[in-house]
Amino acid sequence: DIVMTQSPLSLSVTPGQPASISCKSSESLLHSDGRTYLYWYLQKPGQSPQLLIYEVSSRFSGVPDRFSGSGSGTDFTLKISRVEAEDVGVYYCMQGINLLRTFGQGTKVEIK
């Protein structure tokens, strides 16, 4: 199985400041079809997870442009350009190249 490793596991950010989360996979997520199957989710307190970013860098419908994803192969990053209070929660990366999907451990983001 593909192992997904996130860092840091927790983050305390001042509103308006940037934040960055790293995600590394144990195998390349680049498929032979040319697409890279890395996804980012946010689970706000008391809610179901929601898709933020698909295929490394594409924002899902309704996701603010302060969220961006980047990376390739096995190293990926989620960036929030200016953190807002509504961004608190746990962020997860996930690989979708293998039908046995796997998530990272999660990164808890809180506001200072």
Added chain:
Amino acid sequence: EVQLVESGGGLVHPGGSLRLSCAASGFTFSTYWMTWVRQAPGKGLEWVANIKEDGSEKYYVDSVKGRFTISRDNAKNSLSLQMNSLRVEDTAVYYCARDMGGFDIWGQGTMVTVSS
């Protein structure tokens, strides 16, 4: 409105069984893979199982193989998870989700508690 609604959770003794259901609406259910994801109390997300559009392929996380069975009824727009030989460590909120490689639609979850 695109929606997934889970049901069937509850309290069960170790070794018992439970069947979860997920009702889909607002999209063509039969054209999508579907997935179950669970989250133990205070823990992260764990993918559990998924099933191909026509039900011909099914995959499971190792910890549930041989105990859980995923199935679907495309005529009823319904996804199921039959859980047998339940263990205390299966206690979690179980979510169904539409599986497009990533999971773009999630249900609200249903709680399963395995306890004596």
